[in-house]
Amino acid sequence: CNYEEILEAMDIVQVYTENYAGLCAVKRQAEPYMEKARAEGYSDLLCGYAQVGIGFDALRHELGEMPPDAPDGGMPEPDMLLGCSMGCDPRWKWFQALGRYKDAPIYNTDVLMPPSDADMEAIKEHSVRYMAEELRGLIAFLEEQTGTKMDYDRLMAIVRQVEETRWWWREAYELRRAIPCPMSTQDHFVLFVPHHMMLTDLFTLDFYKGLYQELKERVDNGIGVIDDEKYRLLWGVGLPPWHTMSILDYFLNFGAVFAAETAYMVPEPFEIPPD
Incomplete structure (x- = not known):
């Protein structure tokens, strides 16, 4: 979601759920997690990334442990979940949905996505100001969760x-x-x-x-x-x-x-x- 620099500056290790879904697909091991997501009530029209990610966490929650055949050992349990609105709607709701399976604090940043015919110069000042406030909010959340202040240098x-x-x-x-x-x-x-x-x-x-x-x-x-x-x-x-x-x-x-x-x-x- 384009704030990797902030996470790196605060020594926060990132795990990409979408990347893991792609790994599962490459290894032909995505289907069990997609089936689990559908069993949880999610439509098969939901993107494969989200189906695999939600299904994986739902199955881990049900088993009380890492799914035994999870590719490359699975994903670690997160200390926090960081989402955003960039690119697609599931990115905004995905981690909120995971609240059914884990008790990790969630923070979503809203990323402006102007229509293709927008006058970018006309909205530039507002867009920059809006995104700056969103990122300041993220930093405040991370400082609270980690007990560490941002080193801006x-x-x-x-x-x-x-x-x-x-x-x-x-x-x-x-x-x-x-x-x-x-x-x-x-x-x-x-x-x-x-x-x-x-x-x-x-x-x-x-x-x-x-x-x-x-x-x-x-x-x-x-x-x-x-x-x-x-x-x-x-x-x-x-x-x-x-x-x-x-x-x-x-x-x-x-x-x-x-x-x-x-x-x-x-x-x-x-x-x-x-x-």
């Missing part, structure tokens, strides 16, 4: 590092405009992970610097995903098919490369004032 150092990371990731991503395309959507759905799950780690900064250098070399030498690129496709159906990623490779047989996607986009970096 450390926070700003992390923010600057993160924006450098995003700059390199964006520059690498933009190289995909080249023909032939040096990196496919299949790769993107792997390479976005450090940005989304390890954003504040120095490893991630070095990772995207290295990715940029690798893709730049491929572009300079005319090396594409396939030798004979005939078609450039957009993956516009949203989330990746974690359970059947091989479907993306099918199109390569026809000289078609997914050169862009609408999921897990790379944000544009911004300038941070020196003061």
